Amino acid sequence: MKKNKRINSGARFLIYTFILLFSILAGKFFYVTYTQSAEGVNLIEYGEQKWLKSDTLSAKRGNIYDRSGQPLAEDIPAYTVIAILKKDYPVHVKDPKEAAEKLAPILDTDEEKLEKLLEKENVFQVEIPAGRNISHSKKEKIEALKIPGISFDRGSKRYYPNQDFASHVLGFTGLNDENKRAGLMGLEKSLERQLGERDGHVTFMGDRYSNELPDSEEKIVPPKNGKEVYLTLDEKIQLYLDQAMTQADKKYKPKRMVGIVADPKTGKILAMSSRPSFNPNKKDITNYTNYAISSAYEPGSTMKIFTLAAAIEENVYNGNAYFQSGSYKLPKITRPIYDHNRNGWGSITFDQGVENSSNVAFSILAREKLGYERLRTYLSKFGLDKETGIDLPKEASGRVLYNYEIEKVTTAFGQGTTVTPIQQIQAATAVANGGKMMRPYMIEEIKDPKTGKVIQDHEPFIAGRPISEATAKKTRDILEKVVKNGTGRPYAIEGYSVAGKTGTAQVTDEKTGKYLHGWGENIFSFMGMAPKDNPRLLMYVAVDRPSIKYPEMGYTPVANIFTSVMKSSLQYLNIVPEDVKLAPGEKTKKEHGSPLLSLKGENAADAAERLKNSGFQPVVLGDGNTIESHEPYEGAKLLKGERVLLYTGGKVKMPDLTGWSYMDILRLSSLLSLKETVTGNGFAAKQNIKKDSIVKKGDFLVVQLKSARAAAEAEEKSKEDDKKVTD
Structure with a gap:
């Protein structure tokens, strides 16, 4: 009996101990469940810090255009060079010296300083300062080197395609006091509220390397792009x-x-x-x-x-x-x-x-x-x-x-x-x-x-x-x-x-x-x-x-x-030069020239022959057979001897512009969508795109004008050069 008594007492002790421990654990569980914290640490925040990941959804700053829609300020893709240094990561920089030797010339930076940066300990990755906002062409050069551990963060940078074009009007962007991109001068600054962008973000549950976990629910805050501004400026x-x-x-x-x-x-x-x-x-x-x-x-x-x-x-x-x-x-x-x-x-x-x-x-x-x-x-x-x-x-x-x-x-x-x-x-x-x-x-x-x-x-x-x-x-x-x-x-x-x-x-x-x-x-x-x-x-x-x-x-x-x-x-602006004097008895200026009928859809050779017989100078542009468009436009008044440009599509060879008028050059640029720069006064004497070179939309055409006499001498020399080639 005494023995059973002792056994029962021991069993009770174990039961009470178990109940006590269970109560403590249960209490702790309910406490944690209720307070969502342990040891003073908020468990939800801790979990989010450890597993909740976020990616930025980049917004685009608003573009600035001229009155015809040509961009004067725009965002273009830019890349920042990233070097992963964590040695237990599958792909990391294995040879800092070799990587620095290859990268330094492209990024135009000091090789020794770059090597020291790539040798950093206890960091997962570093951003290379000289590799911020690099162009797509530089990115391709670096990618071609196939350096392990080198990757890129895609972003954007502000770009002004016409360089110093109206620079005091447009201004520029840079980092403000909050280290965020903003307009710092000109319209970029005064229109910050309209042009400014606001990045969005996506959040998800991910592993230590930010890979999204299965069945993770994404939460997306969409980016807000800046507004588009159109100016009265004419490019x-x-x-x-x-x-x-x-x-x-x-x-x-x-x-x-x-x-x-x-x-x-x-x-x-x-x-x-x-x-x-x-x-x-x-x-x-x-x-x-x-x-x-x-x-x-x-x-x-x-x-x-x-x-x-x-x-x-x-x-x-x-x-x-x-x-x-x-x-x-x-x-x-x-x-x-x-x-x-x-x-x-x-x-x-x-x-x-x-x-x-x-x-x-x-x-x-x-x-x-x-x-x-x-x-x-x-x-x-x-x-x-x-x-x-x-x-x-x-x-x-x-x-x-x-x-x-x-x-x-x-x-x-x-x-x-x-x-x-x-x-x-x-x-x-x-x-x-x-x-x-x-x-x-x-x-x-x-x-x-x-x-x-x-x-x-x-x-x-x-x-x-x-x-x-x-x-x-x-x-x-x-x-x-x-x-x-x-x-x-x-x-x-x-x-x-x-x-x-x-x-x-x-x-x-x-x-x-x-x-x-x-x-x-x-x-x-x-x-x-x-x-x-x-x-x-x-x-x-x-x-x-x-x-x-x-x-x-x-x-x-x-x-x-x-x-x-x-x-x-x-x-x-196609403002035709005025007649200086009226003939005796005239009350209004005479209408000179014959209106040009539409040539669109006609056979180029037939139309050119007809124009030539009528006293005009046809110039066929392209290797097609049918006229797609022409300059001057339908209804324009033409004088004898004027050039008529006929575009037929396909490959276009640059004509010899020697002796062409300024208006002829403008018409050519308009017809072929070229970006022309004309200097001097008079008639064309020099051109940067050589005769018979293939031209494409957006090519830059630079033409120097000279006096009629100088242009005539240049034209004569051009004919002599052509004769030498033919002979």
Whole structure:
């Protein structure tokens, strides 16, 4: 009995012990289940950290386009080189020295430093600094080396296909204070809310190497792409401006330059450029200021446009009245106001005063004809005392210096008072657009890339009506005489009537506060519009202190830029050169040429023969038999001897362009979708793509134009070369 008693007691002890332990375990289980933690560690968070994996779903920053849809800023694929160093991972860098030897030349980095990086211990992988954002071609070169453990992270980078094209307008992107990509300058910065992207992500349960586990449930937060921005800029006109300014920059090395081309009917900015410039792909920046909108300076005689228009509007201008040029004395002021040649031109008419840019003429208009109060009112009407409101960041405004009589008089001819180039452009639209002053703008519309829905649309806005249509026309007529007979002669363009005004502004020395003196120590500028009777383009160019020596003239680089850009742009817009004179008794200009009928679908050989017999020059492009398209277009008026380009598809051989006109080259580029660059004036003399070379869509065509005589000599040489080959 005693023995059984002892056994029962032992059994009970074991049972109680088991129950106690079970209770503790059960309690612990329920505690963990309830609190979801153990030893102060949140088990769900621990599990997620250990097994829950996440991959980024990259979003795309919005593209920026010109008005025809050509990309000006876009995201392109980029790759970052990754080296896996964990030795128990199946594929890792096995020989750091050999890997560094092969990678260093491609990545342009120090081989020794790279080797040390690849020898790192206790890390799974490293990112190679010199291998960030590499191009696809570099990636392919590295892949061809077949280095174990080297892989790539795919991403994207911002790319500006036209390099230093409108760089101060577009700006650039980079890493912000939060180490995230964002716009840091220009439209890239001001439109960050619209252009900016937001990455998405996908989460799943995975192993230690981030391989997804079976039956894992994915959770996806989709990426949000940036909006698409369309500008008023025209890629072709902007390229004309950039190229002309780059040439002037190289030759004359000015302190700074600015150029603006606008559509005066709408206020659209078609081109805008500042120098010094930079390439946003390289970020080689020395100047962060967009001088076109952010720099105010004394305009010089371009200001006379608005004083003249005000005097005409107030009916106090008589162009046939005479005044004594040379100097003009103000009461109580010792030093008189002088004309730029000091001596003047004797007794001349006010129209002649405008043509010769007489300061005396405009002093009389301001003081004796208009009166200071009326002149000041017109400065406001023309918007010269406030910002234009253009949709670009960091617009500045000038300062109207109008306290003392001398300041009021000098303001009339552009001295003392300061304005920005964009303020002058806006004011000049009133003269070019029948009295209606158009607010300048750059952003055409903003679209949702997914739906194509227009989120923001810009309509032309009339900023004011400072003058009447009749005044605008009379002002243009007088400004045309400036170009024909006066200081604007270097700005004349053959075949087109140009109205405009020159400017030579004094520059203040930042150290002394006094005006600089010396040959070329001025800002030389020109405001011009064409064609005069119905201006399609309005252009302002300013060159600050070009490096010139006597007797070189400061207006030369300005005239070179204006005439080449304006002429190229007018031709690009298919604005036909005007007839200079009408025949006796004619009231309207004659319609010249015969309309071209559609040739599409015709046999190329038959059509070419027919055109040749009719006195035209057919050029067949392609090895097909049937005409797919042609230039000029159907209905275009053709003169005898003009070229007609017939595209038949297939392989296209480059023709000999020697002797071709600028318009012929534009038509060829349009028909074959080439990217042309044309330099010089006259007719084609040189081309980068050799005759009979196969050309493809998107090829770059560079053509140098020369005078008719030089082009004829080049054409003769080309014929001789062809004869030698044939012989």
